[in-house]
Amino acid sequence: MTAVVEAEGLTKYYRARRGLEDLTLEIRPGEVFGYLGPNGAGKTTTIRLLLDVIRPTRGTVRVLGHGSREPAARARIGYLPGELVLEGREKARDYLRFLGRIRGGVPPKRIEELAERLDADLSVPMRKLSKGNKQKVGLIQAFMREPEFLILDEPTSGLDPLLQREFLSMVREVRVSGRTVLMSSHVLAEVEQVSDRVGIVREGRLVAVEDVSALREKAVRRVELHFDAPVPPEAFADLPGVRELSIRGAALACTIDGRPDALIKAAAGFTVVHLVSSEPDLEEIFLTYYSEAS
Amino acid sequence: MIAKALGEYRRSLVGWSVGISLFLTMYVSIYASLREDPETLSKQALAKSPGALRDIMGGMEDVATGAGYLQTVVYQLLVPIMFIVCAMVLGNRAIAQPEESGTLELTITLPVDRRRLLLERYAAMVVALFVIAAITFGVLVAVAQSIDLGVGVDRILAAHTGVFLLAVFFGTVAVTVGAVTGRKAPAMAAVGVWAVAGYMVVTVGRNVEAISWLKWLSPFHYYGEGRPVYQGLPTWDYLVLAGAAVVLALTAVLAFDRRDVGV
Numbered sequence: 001m002t003a004v005v006e007a008e009g010l011t012k013y014y015r016a017r018r019g020l021e022d023l024t025l026e027i028r029p030g031e032v033f034g035y036l037g038p039n040g041a042g043k044t045t046t047i048r049l050l051l052d053v054i055r056p057t058r059g060t061v062r063v064l065g066h067g068s069r070e071p072a073a074r075a076r077i078g079y080l081p082g083e084l085v086l087e088g089r090e091k092a093r094d095y096l097r098f099l100g101r102i103r104g105g106v107p108p109k110r111i112e113e114l115a116e117r118l119d120a121d122l123s124v125p126m127r128k129l130s131k132g133n134k135q136k137v138g139l140i141q142a143f144m145r146e147p148e149f150l151i152l153d154e155p156t157s158g159l160d161p162l163l164q165r166e167f168l169s170m171v172r173e174v175r176v177s178g179r180t181v182l183m184s185s186h187v188l189a190e191v192e193q194v195s196d197r198v199g200i201v202r203e204g205r206l207v208a209v210e211d212v213s214a215l216r217e218k219a220v221r222r223v224e225l226h227f228d229a230p231v232p233p234e235a236f237a238d239l240p241g242v243r244e245l246s247i248r249g250a251a252l253a254c255t256i257d258g259r260p261d262a263l264i265k266a267a268a269g270f271t272v273v274h275l276v277s278s279e280p281d282l283e284e285i286f287l288t289y290y291s292e293a294s
Numbered sequence: 295m296i297a298k299a300l301g302e303y304r305r306s307l308v309g310w311s312v313g314i315s316l317f318l319t320m321y322v323s324i325y326a327s328l329r330e331d332p333e334t335l336s337k338q339a340l341a342k343s344p345g346a347l348r349d350i351m352g353g354m355e356d357v358a359t360g361a362g363y364l365q366t367v368v369y370q371l372l373v374p375i376m377f378i379v380c381a382m383v384l385g386n387r388a389i390a391q392p393e394e395s396g397t398l399e400l401t402i403t404l405p406v407d408r409r410r411l412l413l414e415r416y417a418a419m420v421v422a423l424f425v426i427a428a429i430t431f432g433v434l435v436a437v438a439q440s441i442d443l444g445v446g447v448d449r450i451l452a453a454h455t456g457v458f459l460l461a462v463f464f465g466t467v468a469v470t471v472g473a474v475t476g477r478k479a480p481a482m483a484a485v486g487v488w489a490v491a492g493y494m495v496v497t498v499g500r501n502v503e504a505i506s507w508l509k510w511l512s513p514f515h516y517y518g519e520g521r522p523v524y525q526g527l528p529t530w531d532y533l534v535l536a537g538a539a540v541v542l543a544l545t546a547v548l549a550f551d552r553r554d555v556g557v
Contacts, residue, residue, distance in 0.1 A: 014557055071406055084396075085396030088302065089305075102406060
């Protein structure tokens with residue numbers, strides 16, 4: 001099977017400013033690919049290159065087997081822009097139908113189903129939609145044609161937690177049906193729940209592509225343990241993967257690189273009253289990659 | 295795509311048609327009462343107005359006749375200005391305005407060839423201008439006949455075709471500059487400068503030897519030199535206007551197809 005995205009040496013400069021540098025990436029059919037990075041790292045640049053909104057300075061990209069300049073590729077893509085702008089007096093429903101017609105037809109029932117699922121009111125003129133409702137309209141237009149390839153740029157921005165969950169289940173359904181998703185985000189938590197692989201981009205460069213499970217192992221977590229009595233520091237000295245260890249009486253705090261196994265086994269000798277493990281934060285994962293690179 | 299763009303233009307279309315029609319109705323009707331009192335429009339009375347003003351208004355030679363009045367009040371300056379502003383506004387809506395606001399982002403990722411996207415949005419502007427021209431032509435003919443202006447329908451049609459072509463030309467300038475730069479301000483500047491300079495060259499500047507060659511670059515030369523109100527359709531001049539619009543539109547297609555959108 002041909003790759004959904006095949007980028008080779010893809011580079012984009014905006015005059016002198018770097019947008020993306022030498023991206024080589026393959027996205028395979030049927031996977032959900034999470035594209036992670038802080039704002040301005042090059043995520044949107046990559047996506048806009050795939051959709052032929054902007055043209056590469058160097059390098060090539062093929063999407064669904066087509067050159068990105070061919071409109072045929074875009075007929076098979078559903079796209080949610082990172083900064084979706086909807087304006088005018090036109091009602092959201094009419095706009096969605098227009099988009100559906102241009103893309104080759106979407107049954108009105110399908111639009112209504114999605115609207116109900118996301119709790120979107122489509123009878124409102126677009127300029128009166130709130131940010132959250134605009135995002136819903138954006139999601140509907142991206143999903144409505146059941147495209148082979150979904151490109152979602154920061155899809156959860158503006159959605160409340162309940163809808164974020166609904167959105168993630170929509171993405172899972174897409175994966176189950178064997179279609180492909182590229183989803184960008186600066187929040188690891190939402191990407192790791194649904195992604196098979198994650199690419200991390202920083203300052204225009206793809207610094208890593210990892211299976212989500214592998215990334216989780218590499219992730220740095222902050223862990224706090226509270227015991228029923230003060231513990232001897234020697235018992236926790238030189239544990240593999242444990243860093244920034246501090247023990248104050250009955251409380252232990254540290255960061256863990258990868259598996260927490262060694263720490264858990266060392267703690268098992270004492271009575272643990274309370275355990276706090278914070279979700280790995282993207283920033284810290286970046287720092288891990290940075291320290292590896294340097 | 296054309297239908298969609300026309301839908302977006304609907305309100306402006308109605309607004310401009312009504313506005314220009316009202317203007318035409320009011321000013322042309324006044325002629326009926328001015329005619330009763332020949333003093334107002336007599337040569338002596340007009341001689342009092344400053345020479346530069348007369349130049350700008352195209353000489354105002356025979357303003358007392360129906361054709362002269364129509365030429366001076368309607369076709370010389372005011373109605374072309376209204377059409378040009380309208381064309382500039384509509385022309386900017388093709389690319390520059392949606393690109394600046396960000397709505398073009400989704401449109402450009404539809405499975406439509408970029409050249410076609412531009413041409414369809416351009417065609418929508420031409421159609422909208424045509425509708426406004428047709429409606430205002432109808433209104434003008436009705437008013438002219440009701441007050442017995444004494445200018446044949448064919449002459450009005452010839453002059454009105456000129457206004458339409460002039461509007462299409464400047465609309466195309468707006469579309470093209472917008473398609474090249476993606477921004478409204480340069481498009482409006484280009485239309486504004488070209489229109490004002492072009493008008494000055496063929497009116498105040500027509501007797502200045504040093505700049506008289508510039509008239510060949512002025513759309514107003516092709517618009518007014520053939521005196522359509524008096525002499526009927528100036529076919530070749532109009533073809534030059536239309537041809538220039540086509541060349542500009544092709545430039546717009548080529549430029550838009552090559553560049554990054556929304557950067």
